[in-house]
Amino acid sequence: MTKQAPPAILVDGISKTFEIPTEGAHTLKERALHPFRRGAVRKMRSLRNVSFHVEPGEFFGVVGRNGSGKSTMLKTLAGIYGIDEGAIHVDGRMSTFIELGVGFNPDLAAYDNVMLNAQMLGLGRAEAKARFDKILEFAELGDFADLKIKNYSSGMLVRLAFAVMIQVDAEILLIDEVLAVGDAAFQQKCFDEFERIRESGATVILVTHDMSAVKRFCDRALLLERGTVVAIGDPEEIGDQYLDMNFSRDAQAEVAAEIAADPDDEETSADVAKISLAGTVNHDRDRHGNGKAEIVDSWIENADGERVEVLPFGTPCTFAMRVAFHETVENPLFGMTVLTDQGVTVFEPNNLDLPPMGVFEGGTVRESRITFDSYLAPGRYILTPSICKDESALEWFDRRPRMHRLLVTGTVKTLGTMHPPFTLDVTTPTDDQAVSA
Template identity: 40%
Template sequence: MEEMTCMIQCENITKKYALYSRKVDRLLEAMRPGGRSYHKDFYALQGITFSMHKGECVGIVGKNGSGKSTLLKILTGVLTPTEGSVHVQGRVSALLELGAGFNPEYTGYENIYLNGSIMGYSREEMQRKLPEIIEFADIGDFINQPVKIYSSGMFVRLAFAVAISVDPEILIIDEALAVGDVFFQLKCYKKIEDFKKQGKTILFVSHDQSSIIKYCDRAILLDKGRMVCDGAPKEVIDEYKQILAVEKQQNQPHSEEAMPEEERESICWKTQYALNEKILEYGDRQAEITDFGIFDESGNLATIYNRNSVYTIKMKVLFHAEIQNPIYAITFKDMSGLEVAGTNTMQENVDTGTVKPGQTVTVSFQQKFPFQNYPLFLSLGCTKFDGQGELRVLHRLYDVLCIQTLGAKITNGFFDIDSKVRIAQQ
């Protein structure tokens, strides 16, 4: 068997910074070498050891401040480790901080040549690559404008197009794709798939856990500058979720499990989510959806969703008028507005009774999340039929929350149909 080529080798990488409480302390320490220390040591990385071989795609995950970006900067030569050694073999193309390597006063065209020269390419070589870069970036006439007027999305489009055009042997990406629109992200991930097929080595940081599971052969988890684990993406993500859960529990003044039921129910669920700032809501407000959340099988508020696991969507509805047989509804839509799934209490043949003014009703919808790795938007509603049989909207919240399930298996369409395949040979 042919021995795999080692492209990146890190041995005991440590990055230490000196932190000073006052500006003058730096000067005092410099004037007294070997004397009193006026600083505290901060370790951005401590003892990181790992290797990557040709053709591997490795993801790095961890909370903000865990050392992910510092590690990538060391690998690309932007930073020098305090201790340890780094060996990188092959041409590296890196997409680190947004706009890094770009002159804001130059046009897109000029920055293409500037980035090419930084990576060792002549103007003639970049001239040949120009049509491919412009086509992939797809920013129209803005290619002729100074990049200082670019949106973050235009920045990343151009930067990614340049990074992949130089035919790197190692591609390093630091969270940059998160600022692009979803269709550009799809285009980028298709390019990453192509690079993998070509046997190129890819290392990237992403908070999109589904992408780590889907595209990476391995994943590395960092926490507070230390390596927690290096292994199969699904196992590493599970470990990461445990770290997040423990941190969240520590930050709460009391454990939810230890609270009385009344106090636990008083927690505002929706504050735990990144909600849609441009939410569409309307209705006559005879009833009002005051809170909502998604809960796992243990009854804990969930913000990460595993495909085909069971979750309960809850919403609290405060009534300002007496309503007979209110209808409660949930709907999932994709980015184009297509309704992918949904139900309501009338379709489920649930008798909701009569609700008095001042009453709050908590409605629960329990079901599996069989969705594929697509962003889906949750909408909530409360309606009723009036005396003429017309549907009246009391309160609706459209596209209030985005969910995305995690799952290693890739199938077609919106749902994992959980097919069981058998093959019998005659």
């Protein structure tokens, strides 16, 4: 019988609490007069009975909102922080990449910094020297080798740090938020390196907010919330849970309830401030129209008729809008503009090609509903409802730019902004259709 290999990392019920001073000595005189006085502190539990394991060769993701305890947990694994309870077992040589460029000396050139940083990360001096040209080539800094790094731009600095990081030959890698470095071309190089690391058989724990990276690289993922394990499992399911936790109204209400129970928790307050940016935006400062009709409410519904801000890819949805007519108008145009978060128009359904809508008397209220399947590519979108005179965008009755944000979740891989169903067949041509080679 083959003996099963032990986990590369075993975390068993760890907890970590920080003490945050609420007052202290502000002057040397205060400290001299009261040398033994201990100021009041507030305790903040960053990790609460966290348990999980990572198998050898597994690419393991850790996700969670700001203040959930992700980075604290990584630092306990690295031995930077001690733990109050529980145990951590590590089987293999570990390298930690928590902050790119830690230990760089701004008054030294690239060569000296690479030598120092590489040795801090576990490479011998001879190894670091042998790999220097490769490091500079990857970082695209060959023309700046002799320049002191205090004269580097921030992008040049993180490219150099990342290039050093990937040269370390460790069995276990702890990586915290290092994917978003450099421009788009360099980020693609980073992704290629992560594919290489994954195929090399190294064990990796990746802490990130990038759900596409989690779904692309990770074998399993863990979701943390306020220091507690919410779920461990399939990266796609964990990613969807994370997105729902960030953007759904239920998640916002849940965190608001937590604040009511623990109003002094500044970490949670920061979370609420962040997630409150989701959903309805109501940028009425950009609103315009002549007031003949007014959009008094609008919302997005899922297939069950529930108001939502998050939709799974490929599911039916409805954009509804309630309009109050203050004057009588004839054949108005009800419309919606869907844009990417970069402002590119993707989809603009309206009733322009439908039969005339007729006359809407002043003092009446009507509701328009546009139903479609959300084959928008996974990502964030901005929705703008509007109503105007038929076939005349010059006379707006009411237009409310960026009234809603919509998040479409899923793992569809496409370079486009929409990905509707399609079929693709490959056949053998008949003799009269064939062409000579």
